[in-house]
Amino acid sequence: MEALPRNKPLPGWLLNLTLLGMMAALLGLNAVVNASLTDYAVEVLIHIGLAMILAVSLNLINGITGQFSLGHAAFMAIGAYTGGVLMCHYQPAGWLGTAAFVGVTILGGLVAALAGLVVGIPALRLRGDYLAIATLGFNQIVITCLQQIDSVGPFTTGGAIGLFGIPHHTNFFWVYTWVLLCVVGIWRLVRSGKGKPFLSIREDEIAAGAMGVNTTFYKVAAFVVGAFFAGVAGSLSAMFELSISPTSFNFMRSVEIVVMVVLGGSGSITGAMLAAAVLTYLPEQLRIMPGPLHALADWRWVIYALLLIVMMLLRPAGLLGKREIWWTRKRRPTPLEGPT
Amino acid sequence: MQVFLQQLINGLSIGAVYALIALGYTMVYGILRLINFAHGDVYMVGAVLAYYLSCWAQKHVHSTVAALAIVLAGAMIGCAVLGFLIEFLCYRPLRNRPRLVALITAIGVSLFLENLFQYDGIFGANPRQMAQLIVVKPIVSFHIGGSPTAVVISSVDAITLGLSLVLMLALSWLVLKTRTGLAMRAVSFRFDTAALMGINTNRIISITFVIGSALAAVAGCIDAMRYDINPLMGVRPGIVAFTAAVLGGIGSIPGAVLGGLMIGMVETLLKGLILPSAYSGFADAAAFVVLIFILLLKPSGLLGKKALEKV
Numbered sequence: 001m002e003a004l005p006r007n008k009p010l011p012g013w014l015l016n017l018t019l020l021g022m023m024a025a026l027l028g029l030n031a032v033v034n035a036s037l038t039d040y041a042v043e044v045l046i047h048i049g050l051a052m053i054l055a056v057s058l059n060l061i062n063g064i065t066g067q068f069s070l071g072h073a074a075f076m077a078i079g080a081y082t083g084g085v086l087m088c089h090y091q092p093a094g095w096l097g098t099a100a101f102v103g104v105t106i107l108g109g110l111v112a113a114l115a116g117l118v119v120g121i122p123a124l125r126l127r128g129d130y131l132a133i134a135t136l137g138f139n140q141i142v143i144t145c146l147q148q149i150d151s152v153g154p155f156t157t158g159g160a161i162g163l164f165g166i167p168h169h170t171n172f173f174w175v176y177t178w179v180l181l182c183v184v185g186i187w188r189l190v191r192s193g194k195g196k197p198f199l200s201i202r203e204d205e206i207a208a209g210a211m212g213v214n215t216t217f218y219k220v221a222a223f224v225v226g227a228f229f230a231g232v233a234g235s236l237s238a239m240f241e242l243s244i245s246p247t248s249f250n251f252m253r254s255v256e257i258v259v260m261v262v263l264g265g266s267g268s269i270t271g272a273m274l275a276a277a278v279l280t281y282l283p284e285q286l287r288i289m290p291g292p293l294h295a296l297a298d299w300r301w302v303i304y305a306l307l308l309i310v311m312m313l314l315r316p317a318g319l320l321g322k323r324e325i326w327w328t329r330k331r332r333p334t335p336l337e338g339p340t
Numbered sequence: 341m342q343v344f345l346q347q348l349i350n351g352l353s354i355g356a357v358y359a360l361i362a363l364g365y366t367m368v369y370g371i372l373r374l375i376n377f378a379h380g381d382v383y384m385v386g387a388v389l390a391y392y393l394s395c396w397a398q399k400h401v402h403s404t405v406a407a408l409a410i411v412l413a414g415a416m417i418g419c420a421v422l423g424f425l426i427e428f429l430c431y432r433p434l435r436n437r438p439r440l441v442a443l444i445t446a447i448g449v450s451l452f453l454e455n456l457f458q459y460d461g462i463f464g465a466n467p468r469q470m471a472q473l474i475v476v477k478p479i480v481s482f483h484i485g486g487s488p489t490a491v492v493i494s495s496v497d498a499i500t501l502g503l504s505l506v507l508m509l510a511l512s513w514l515v516l517k518t519r520t521g522l523a524m525r526a527v528s529f530r531f532d533t534a535a536l537m538g539i540n541t542n543r544i545i546s547i548t549f550v551i552g553s554a555l556a557a558v559a560g561c562i563d564a565m566r567y568d569i570n571p572l573m574g575v576r577p578g579i580v581a582f583t584a585a586v587l588g589g590i591g592s593i594p595g596a597v598l599g600g601l602m603i604g605m606v607e608t609l610l611k612g613l614i615l616p617s618a619y620s621g622f623a624d625a626a627a628f629v630v631l632i633f634i635l636l637l638k639p640s641g642l643l644g645k646k647a648l649e650k651v
Contacts, residue, residue, distance in 0.1 A: 068440055070447075122636055129375045129443050133582060134635050137628035140579065144625035251575065255447060262444055301455035308448035313433055316441045 019184055023177055030173035042172055044284050046240060049175035050233050051276035053182045055260040056269055057229035060186050062258065063266035063322075065222035066202030067123055071135035072230055072257045074142040077249035078115050079108035079231025081146065084166045084238035085155045091167055101169035105178075105235040112231025113224045115142075120223030124216050127205075139254055146246035162245025163238075170240035178236060182229045187269055189225065198222060202267070259308055265318030270325035275318075279304075342484050345491045347612040348605065353497040355604020356504035360559040361581035362588070362596035363511065364552025370528040370591035371548055373439060377446035378426055380578015381453035382419050382553045386560025387470075387569045388463050389415040394471040394564075407473050408499075415557040423553025424546055432542065450578075457571035467568035474499070474565070500562050507558060508597055511551070515593060520547060528591065576624075580607075583631040589644020598642060603627050 033042060058072045083104045092100040122134050150159040157163060189195045197218045200208035209215045238244045260279055264271030286296045296303070311318070361383055368376045393414045397407035430449050434442045457463040480493040515521035526534040527544045535541045559577070567573070584603045588595025610623040634641065 068443070122632065125639070126635055128439055129373075130635055130639065132443060133375060133579075133586075134632050136579065137583070137631045140628045141625045141632075144622065144628075148619070148621045255451065258444070258447070299455075299459070302452060302459070305448050305450075305452035305455060309430055309445055309452065312441050312445040312448065313430070316434075316437060316444075 015184075015188070019180065022180055026173055026176050026180070029176075030171065033172050044281065046170065046172060046175050047284075048277045048280045049172075049179045050237050050240075051257075051260065051280045052179050052273045053175075053229055053233040053236075054257045055264065055272040055276040056179075056182050056186055057226045057233070058257050059261045059264075059267070059269060059272040060190070060198070061222050061226040062261050063268065063272070064186075064190055064202060065198045065219060066205075066266075067219055067222060068128060068132045069119075069135040069223070069226075070132045070251070070254050070258065071119065071137075071139035071142075072226070073249040073251070073253035074135075074139040075112040075115060075227040075230035076234035076237070076253070077142055077146060077244075077246065078227075079105075079112040079234030080238040080244050080249070081157060081163070081234075082108040082111045082231070083235030084163050084244050085152075085157055087169075087239060088163060088166050089155050093167075097167065097169065101174075101239060105174075105232055105239075108235030109228040109232040112234065113228040115231075116223040116225075116227025117220060119227070120220035123219045123223060136251060136254070139249075139251055143246045143250055146249075158245070160246060162243055164243045166238055166242050166244070168239060168242055170236045175236055175240075178229075178232055182232075183269060183273065186225070186229075190269075199267075256304075259304055262308065262318055263311060265320035265322065267322040268318065268320040268324055271318060271320035271323075274320070274325065342489055342491055343613060344609075345484060347608050349491065349493055349497060350612070351605030351608035352601060353500045353604075354608060355584075355601035356500050357559045357562050357600075358577065358581045358584045358604050359597045359600025360504055360507065360555045360562075361577055362584040362600045363508075363593065364556050365582050366585040366588070366590055366593060366596040367524075367548050367552050369585065371524070371531070371545055372431070372442075374431065374442050375446065375582065376552075377443070377578070378449035378453060379552065379556060380574035380576075380581070381450050382423055382426075382574070383556040383560040383563075383577060384457065384569075384571060384574030385422055385453065386415045386419045386557030387564040387573060388457060388560075388571075389418045389557070390561040390564040391463075391468060391470050391569050394473055398471040398473065404474060411473065412503075412558060412561055415561050416554040419553040419557035419560070420550040423549040423556075427546060427549040432545075454571050454575070463569075463571055465571060467570040469568055470564040476565075496562070496565050499565075503558060503562070507555060511555070512593065514551070520544070524548060580627045583627045583634075586631060586639075586641055587634050589641030592641070592643045595641055595643035603630065606630065 033045065037045070054072065054076065058069065061067050061069045061072075086104050086107070087100065090100070119135060119138050123131055126134055146157065147160040149157055151157055190198060197208065197213040197215075198221075200211070200213055201215050201218055205215055234249075256279075260275040261272050263279070264273070264275030283300045286300070361379065364379050364382070365376060368374060368379070390411050393411045394407070397410050401407040401410060426449055430445050431442055434445060458465040474495055476494055476496050478490075478492040479495050479498055481490040483490050515524060523534070523539045523544050524547070526537065526539055527541050531541065534544075560574075563573070563577070580603060581600065584599035585596045586599070587602060588597070588599030607623055607626055610626050611620045615623060
């Protein structure tokens with residue numbers, strides 16, 4: 001991308017073909033990873049992948065469109081429960097199981113997207129901190145409902161204890177296929193002509209509206225797309241962890257994703273991916289380290305919090321700011337990036 | 341009728357605590373336009389201080405009143421210092437930055453306090469109970485319309501209601517009748533103009549944080565007498581009290597009290613009277629449903645003023 005002049009983007013079919021090629025490569029990589037790495041390492045890799053989907057999808061809402069949401073874990077919960085409950089109830093096996101897994105994951109995403117539509121509508125009226133607190137309220141409502149409801153019709157949801165016995169389907173290949181779809185999807189959405197309104201809302205909502213941008217539509221669109229991928233990540237995690245409980249999708253989980261986005265740089269897709277990888281890997285690494293470093297893993301959340309505060313005091317734009325990882329500081333900002 | 345009245349008293353007692361916390365939110369928001377996410381955790385620190393002070397007071401102080409006074413005063417001073425430090429270290433350097441930056445910092449401070457207190461050397465993640473300084477017993481009980489069970493006001497409820505009333509009266513005296521209060525109102529009305537008129541805005545903001553945190557400490561002490569103390573106890577009351585502040589009209593001091601009492605009563609009435617017991621857990625979500633509807637229908641709240649959006 002970098003070498004090409006900006007006014008001549010790659011043709012769509014070429015990108016789609018590349019995407020398919022990368023997915024095929026992932027299938028090969030999956031075999032290599034499973035054969036050569038320990039189960040623990042694969043698990044960490046999968047957690048990193050899930051964190052990446054969550055961080056990049058929240059980045060669309062928080063960083064790119066500038067609608068500060070504190071309820072991303074709720075969308076994840078909706079996806080996880082949709083996928084988990086259905087698979088737990090029907091327990092499909094063999095190739096049918098894999099097909100059902102793919103279908104259910106997409107369904108989880110769609111149900112979460114529907115919830116995103118419902119939450120996106122308040123976003124029309126609310127700005128900044130009010131929106132943050134409303135989405136936080138939404139998260140709490142979802143958790144409370146999940147804790148109180150034990151079953152819906154014939155389907156068991158488990159109530160406060162949680163749902164157990166979800167079949168195992170998620171592996172390296174599926175997680176990173178979705179990472180690919182999420183990152184490329186959001187990347188192309190934002191870089192396309194249709195994506196510029198998202199950025200314009202972040203920069204100045206009133207000016208964007210005055211220029212004829214349908215701010216309502218794009219704010220809701222950001223919520224719907226972001227929620228879809230969060231739902232997918234939730235469904236994937238349900239079929240990896242094999243059990244889900246309402247409290248694992250609480251406010252803290254939402255904040256964890258926000259920390260990733262903020263740390264990576266609100267608006268930077270690669271920044272969010274980098275922060276997701278580092279913040280997932282680091283505690284795992286600290287945990288297996290001997291001596292005083294081991295204690296750091298216990299202090300992980302205190303360190304997160306301090307990092308967040310210090311980051312806001314010293315470098316509020318995040319590690320990468322609005323730049324992507326390969327944009328150097330010296331380059332003049334393109335009209336898309338705007339002044340940083 | 342008897343159940344209704346009893347739940348009303350319980351609701352008032354719980355609502356008074358929400359109101360005390362909501363006052364801190366509303367005062368800070370009125371001046372800085374900042375949701376002080378860490379406020380709920382200041383309340384938690386108040387409860388933790390009450391725990392340690394009550395353990396000490398039980399051994400060394402023999403008079404109940406003196407012990408209670410020590411616990412309250414100690415927690416208030418401790419939290420006031422904490423509130424001052426939070427503002428001075430974390431919010432003051434961000435005064436002219438976008439509001440979201442300050443909001444994320446506030447979330448950071450909140451997480452920091454919650455997790456710091458989960459560390460065993462400081463408090464630990466396990467819930468603990470405050471040393472019992474006063475016995476929870478009914479001090480007023482009366483019968484209505486020949487019903488067999490009495491309506492009861494317990495000692496903790498009485499202390500809660502009395503204390504909140506005194507503090508709220510003191511606060512309204514401070515805000516309405518003193519020069520500091522006048523300055524606070526001026527700063528909240530027009531920040532820049534107040535600074536041009538010679539008001540030391542930084543000092544006023546510090547005072548606001550100190551007062552709000554001291555009120556949260558009192559709320560923490562009261563809830564420490566009623567419930568278990570743990571480092572995450574401030575999360576829910578924090579959000580609920582914020583809801584109360586929004587319901588009453590954020591920035592409005594009488595609004596915060598009204599909102600707090602209303603939310604407290606709605607919660608207890610839903611839990612104890614309206615919802616069947618199998619569904620009473622849903623009452624926990626009531627405050628958040630109220631919050632979202634208020635934000636959608638009347639964001640300025642019951643007693644708030646409508647803010648105009650300026651380009």
